[in-house]
Amino acid sequence: MLLKVRMDTAASNEAIKQGALLRILEDTLQEVGAESAYFTVEDGCRTCYVFFDLADAAQMPKISRPFFMELGAKVYYVPVMNVEELHQGISAITPV
Template sequence: MRMLLKVEMDTAASNEAIRQGSIPGLMQETIARIHPEAAFFTVEDGCRTGYFFFDLTETSDLPAISEPFFMRLGAKIHYSPVMNPEELAEGLSRLSGRS
């Protein structure tokens, strides 16, 4: 299932991780683990925030994905299932019985 992972990083913890130079490694580890279609970084609600769009094959992978962000960055994590335009069109066609 295609998922959106939102990582909202604690400012103090991420400041320290930047000082230590560990954020690039954490992001590389995450990208190597989940192989996202896309990854974007921005500021949301005054916090450093990352968005990763990836295919979740096993729900049992969630702790391995989330825990490094919790433990190393004091992050808030949010997962949402998402669709691309083709999947949305397929889902909507099912509503009208055209599938």
């Protein structure tokens, strides 16, 4: 799964001042068992991309909560495949 978090600038600035931003990010990365995480700016907003294995969609509200509540973020979930999964998926396609 790709978790994309686009943070509100004012809310994330305040979280930095309060020492909460890194805590929120580190807690989330640990909670989801992130395979990798990347941080950048998108459309002028602090943005992070977290890749992890989402075992149960029911986890999404809990994972999203600190981003919504503390960072005023927009949160997106996008299913993704690694190379091994891509090979399995393409192998399962019956030729037309």
